[in-house]
Amino acid sequence: MCSRSTDSSLKVSVLGSGNGSNCQAIIDAIEQGRLRATVACVVSDVEDAPILERARRHGIPAYFVSGAPFKTKLEGDAEQRYIDTLRQHGTEIVALAGFMRIVKPPLLAAFPQHVINIHPALLPAFPGKQSWKQALEHGVKITGCTVHIVDEGTDTGPIIVQRAVPILENDTPESLHARIQVEEHMAYPEALQQFADDRARIKGRRVGLSSEC
Amino acid sequence: MCSRSTDSSLKVSVLGSGNGSNCQAIIDAIEQGRLRATVACVVSDVEDAPILERARRHGIPAYFVSGAPFKTKLEGDAEQRYIDTLRQHGTEIVALAGFMRIVKPPLLAAFPQHVINIHPALLPAFPGKQSWKQALEHGVKITGCTVHIVDEGTDTGPIIVQRAVPILENDTPESLHARIQVEEHMAYPEALQQFADDRARIKGRRVGLSSEC
Numbered sequence: 001m002c003s004r005s006t007d008s009s010l011k012v013s014v015l016g017s018g019n020g021s022n023c024q025a026i027i028d029a030i031e032q033g034r035l036r037a038t039v040a041c042v043v044s045d046v047e048d049a050p051i052l053e054r055a056r057r058h059g060i061p062a063y064f065v066s067g068a069p070f071k072t073k074l075e076g077d078a079e080q081r082y083i084d085t086l087r088q089h090g091t092e093i094v095a096l097a098g099f100m101r102i103v104k105p106p107l108l109a110a111f112p113q114h115v116i117n118i119h120p121a122l123l124p125a126f127p128g129k130q131s132w133k134q135a136l137e138h139g140v141k142i143t144g145c146t147v148h149i150v151d152e153g154t155d156t157g158p159i160i161v162q163r164a165v166p167i168l169e170n171d172t173p174e175s176l177h178a179r180i181q182v183e184e185h186m187a188y189p190e191a192l193q194q195f196a197d198d199r200a201r202i203k204g205r206r207v208g209l210s211s212e213c
Numbered sequence: 214m215c216s217r218s219t220d221s222s223l224k225v226s227v228l229g230s231g232n233g234s235n236c237q238a239i240i241d242a243i244e245q246g247r248l249r250a251t252v253a254c255v256v257s258d259v260e261d262a263p264i265l266e267r268a269r270r271h272g273i274p275a276y277f278v279s280g281a282p283f284k285t286k287l288e289g290d291a292e293q294r295y296i297d298t299l300r301q302h303g304t305e306i307v308a309l310a311g312f313m314r315i316v317k318p319p320l321l322a323a324f325p326q327h328v329i330n331i332h333p334a335l336l337p338a339f340p341g342k343q344s345w346k347q348a349l350e351h352g353v354k355i356t357g358c359t360v361h362i363v364d365e366g367t368d369t370g371p372i373i374v375q376r377a378v379p380i381l382e383n384d385t386p387e388s389l390h391a392r393i394q395v396e397e398h399m400a401y402p403e404a405l406q407q408f409a410d411d412r413a414r415i416k417g418r419r420v421g422l423s424s425e426c
Contacts, residue, residue, distance in 0.1 A: 122355055125338040139419035141375035142335055142357065162354040164377040169422055206352035209382055 010037040010196040013091040015082070015099040016044055020051025021181060022097035022118055022188050027058050029189030036196045040089035043082060045074075045101060061089060067101055074101040083110045093195050095188065096150065103150055113158075113202055114195070115150040118188050120180045122146060122162055127155035132177040141167050143176070145184045147191035149202065158207045160200060161191040223250040223409035226304040228295070228312040229257055233264025234394060235310035235331055235401050240271050242402030249409045253302035256295060258287075258314060274302060280314055287314040296323045306408050308401065309363065316363055326371075326415055327408070328363040331401050333393045335359060335375055340368035345390040354380050356389070358397045360404035362415065371420045373413060374404040 014023045023042060029035035042055035045067040055062035063085055067078045074082060083106070086094060096103065096117040108115050121131035122144040128134070135143040144164040151157035163183040167176060194200040194209060201208045227236045236255060242248035255268035258280040268275035276298055280291045287295060296319070299307060309316065309330040321328050334344035336359040341347070348356040357377040364370035376396040380389060407413040407422060414421045 122335060122338065122353070124351060124353070125335065137418065138337060139372050139417075140335070140337070141372055142377050144355065159352050159354055164355050204352075205350065 010192065011040040011090050011092045012037045012095055012192055013040045013086050013089060013093075014042045014051070014055075014095045014097050015103075016042070016049060016051040016097040017046045017100040018049055018051060018098040020049065020054045020097060022095075022184055023051050024054050025185035026095065026097075026189055026192065027054070027060070028185075029192075031058075035189040035193050037192055040091050041085065043085055045099070051097070070101075072101055074103055074107065079104070079106055083107055086110070093192065095192065097188070102154075105152060108150060108152070113149050116147060116160065116191060117150050117155075117157075118184050118191075119146045119148065119155050120177065120184065122164065123148060123155055123159060130173070132180055133173045135167065136171060136173055136176060143167060143180065145180050145187050147187050149207070158202055158205050160194060160207050161187045163187045223405065224253040224303050224305045225250045225308055225405055226253045226299050226302060226306075227255045227264070227268075227308045227310050228316075229255070229262065229264040229310040230259045230313040231262055231264060231311040233262065233267045233310060235308075235397055236264050237267050238398035239308065239310075239402055239405065240267070240273070241398075242405075244271075248402040248406050250405055253304050254298065256298055258312070264310070283314075285314055287316055287320065292317070292319055296320055299323070306405065308405065310401070315367075318365060321363060321365070326362055329360060329373065329404065330363050330368075330370075331397050332359045332361065332368050333390065333397065335377065336361060336368055336372060343386070345393055346386045348380065349384060349386060349389060356380060356393065358393050358400050360400050362420070371415055371418050373407060373420050374400045376400045 016023055030037055039060045041061040043063050043065050044052050047064040052062040065081050065085055067074055093114040094111050123146040126134040142164050144162055146159055147161040148159045149157040165180050165183055199210050201210045229236055243250055252273045254274040256276050256278050257265050260277040265275040278294050278298055280287055306327040307324050335357040339347040355377050357375055359372055360374040361372045362370040378393050378396050412423050414423045
């Protein structure tokens, strides 16, 4: 039931709008041999996003692809430009890393169950924006991060990896967010490795690990 | 700002309808010196509930107090009988441990912010029944338990302690529930100790720890 040969490394492409620290974590994990993958390309909807510069520094093809005329969604011609760019680089899996647009069915259908995202909370708790702030305000003692498959909902898709982060007595939104990011940088390569090994098995909402491949 | 003398041990009363394993964990923590408290009394709405037998075995006053005529709520005369029994034993804090009735404002008002409950999930995720099963079906990788102050909602009150439990590849509802219970038995005494030390500080939804008392 293995759908890809694990002889070649998994071709990951990363979409991001900002700093790209999760993209950097993926690149680092590959360079350090913790993740058997290649970053095929990095695409941003923000021309001067640091994520593009990070990619170029590592010799990774990096593109600004405009999302215009829309500001928060990816639709129509713009979406097709994204799909074309990803396909031209042989993308097997798309990792969203701070990509500030809602990704919709045409792109999801181009890479079925292979568009993944990272969210700074233990979903289903605290979906949406600034979830570290939501967690603090709700008064939880444990939050974390979640790598999940993107579906048509917001932060609702099947969960691949979660890591817990305790909330400390004097945490501010900033100190908590920083500690969550440390865990994100471990969680994202870990989740991708499951696809690189072709071990991720998606059954409904549950993502299990096969020992077969 | 200390509201009780910490010279005397905290008087905890436990309400339960079933096996009482969390009540046992509280008794054990007291006997082992991990929790500076006394169990003032144990009250059950089920005449032959094992929780009552557990209490009696440790010389703790244990009462069956009928919740009739209601089956799932505690109201009217029955509620008053509970309040009277708890007050007669000098109860400072009420710990719900598998108590299968909804506790409402009159009892909550009798012990303001001092009725606490334990829930087998990392709230706000998976409130309600069989939350270990909900967690498995949702496909989360981390769940846990939550000790919280009871308010007028269901599993919505301010959170005192949470402990995380990883979900394992071959977990069944039963195996997961058993591992959550192990953490519950540590979490409940830990939460009560914050009240015994008079260190729990409730500000809106957040429960912080003061170092003053």
